[in-house]
Amino acid sequence: MKRTYLFTLVLLFSLLFSFGQDRYQFGVIPQINNGFAFGDEYELNSKLEVRQLLKDGPENIAAGKGFHFERTDIETVLNRKLSPLDGIAVGYLFRVEEGQIIHRFIQQYSFIRKKGGFRLAHRFRTDQTLDDGDFSFRFRYRFGIEKPLAGLEIDPKEFYLKFNNEYLPTYSERSFDIEIRALASLGYNLSDKMKFETGLDYRAEDIVSKDTEHQCWLNIGWFHSF
Amino acid sequence: MIKLKFAGRIDQKKIVSLGPKGTKCYLFLGLLLLILSLSTSRLYAQKKMEREYGIKASAAPERARAFVHKTYMRTKVKWYREESLNGFTIEAKLKWEGKKHSIEFDTLGKLQDIEITVQYQMLNDVIKRGVDNYLSNTFQTYKINKTQLQLTGNESALQAAILNKTNNSSMVHEKYELVVEGKREGDKIKTFYEILIDEHGKVVHQLKIVERRVNHLIF
Structure with missing residues (x-):
């Protein structure tokens, strides 16, 4: 089992780094995330996320541009709960990226299971993106684990760890590619309604094509529930 | 005409800065939307009735440790302190013969109950x-x-x-x-x-x- 895991990891990294001079980006992603409950059944989640690009390569375009937010996302998702831990959702994302406006429509099914002190989250999402006449479709699957650092439940004023791993195959009219993301975060549960998280988010885009881009973002998140 | 582009990818050749004014404008719009959402939302409170946190074995009462030691010999034990409206209890969690056992004591180490997952x-x-x-x-x-x-x-x-x-x-x-x-x-x-x-x-x-x-x- 251990050998299989190591082999998979080596294979994955070999694939990632075997495409010559890959592109890369480093930066910061602050995020504000609010959840509003409407009775037991519905919940509206709104997210404001910006990206500050600090360094990129091989051209290092960010260096000449000074401090600016390269991307701003405003996302609203309406979740219809099937239980407190399962739900189906639809949403819309409005993105401003270097002067261009992008629209994205989101459909989602998610469920969470508890295993000992862990909570395991599965999220299946499809989205359709319109970008100045371009159209693309993605099927996304994200697996997440949450682990309290004290006890079996995350209580107020306690730290926790969160790991996410997401796969994003992207289909456009004549092309197919895949993106893989991995996030490791340290969270602090200030109260039952408010959490802070910070961690590293690694993304490998365009893995199938020979133009893979490696991204590493410092994520800083504020999560609030009403 | 439909052009092809992967979602989420940045075309570095296309990058044109909006400038500080443009960025501020969109940030302001985003914050405004969030504030509007806040003001129209209904508030729902949730009250947590129990809280537990891990403790060292040495922090558990001697009587409780003795019971666990003589009953569950050579078994790895995790100790917890649980706080509820009724006060505090001490819990030992372990695996015994393939099943999860949870042994609850009062703060003096007196056994309350044993729960076994079946x-x-x-x-x-x-x-x-x-x-x-x-x-x-x-x-x-x-x-x-x-x-x-x-x-x-x-x-x-x-x-x-x-x-x-x-x-x-x-x-x-x-x-x-x-x-x-x-x-x-x-x-x-x-x-x-x-x-x-x-x-x-x-x-x-x-x-x-x-x-x-x-x-x-x-x-």
Whole structure:
């Protein structure tokens, strides 16, 4: 089992780094995330996320541009709960990226299971993106684990760890590619309604094509529930 | 004309700065939308009734440690302190003969009960019949997610029961704690319940479990 895991990891990294001079980006992603409950059944989640690009390569375009937010996302998702831990959702994302406006429509099914002190989250999402006449479709699957650092439940004023791993195959009219993301975060549960998280988010885009881009973002998140 | 571009990818050749004014404008718009959402939302409070946190073995009462040591020999134990409206308790969690055991003590180390995770199908037919009748009459749809055997009695009787030395049912009292995901008539969503069943299959009490929010896990 251990050998299989190591082999998979080596294979994955070999694939990632075997495409010559890959592109890369480093930066910061602050995020504000609010959840509003409407009775037991519905919940509206709104997210404001910006990206500050600090360094990129091989051209290092960010260096000449000074401090600016390269991307701003405003996302609203309406979740219809099937239980407190399962739900189906639809949403819309409005993105401003270097002067261009992008629209994205989101459909989602998610469920969470508890295993000992862990909570395991599965999220299946499809989205359709319109970008100045371009159209693309993605099927996304994200697996997440949450682990309290004290006890079996995350209580107020306690730290926790969160790991996410997401796969994003992207289909456009004549092309197919895949993106893989991995996030490791340290969270602090200030109260039952408010959490802070910070961690590293690694993304490998365009893995199938020979133009893979490696991204590493410092994520800083504020999560609030009403 | 439809052009091809992968979602989320940055075309570095296309990068043109909006400038500080443009960026500020969109940030302001985003914040405004959030504030508007805040002002129109309904507020729902959730009250957590229990809180537990890990403690070192040395922080557990000597009497509790002694019981665990002599009953569950050479077993790795995790200790917790639980705070509830009724006060504090100490819990030892461990695995014994492939099953999860949770041993609860008061703060002086006096044994309160032992909970053992079991398969629902392993319960005897009388209890299962009582439980199935209750659940099918109470819920439109349901699923039993967890079953725990709860043992109470004096320490020596419980120790003997765990070590399979005796089967003195008059000294050890059995109850069953179920976690059920169910939907009652009129409910809009499924809800989790903790149901305590006595040794004759009758319901002692039923509590609604309030789950912690999951926004940070799914969005």
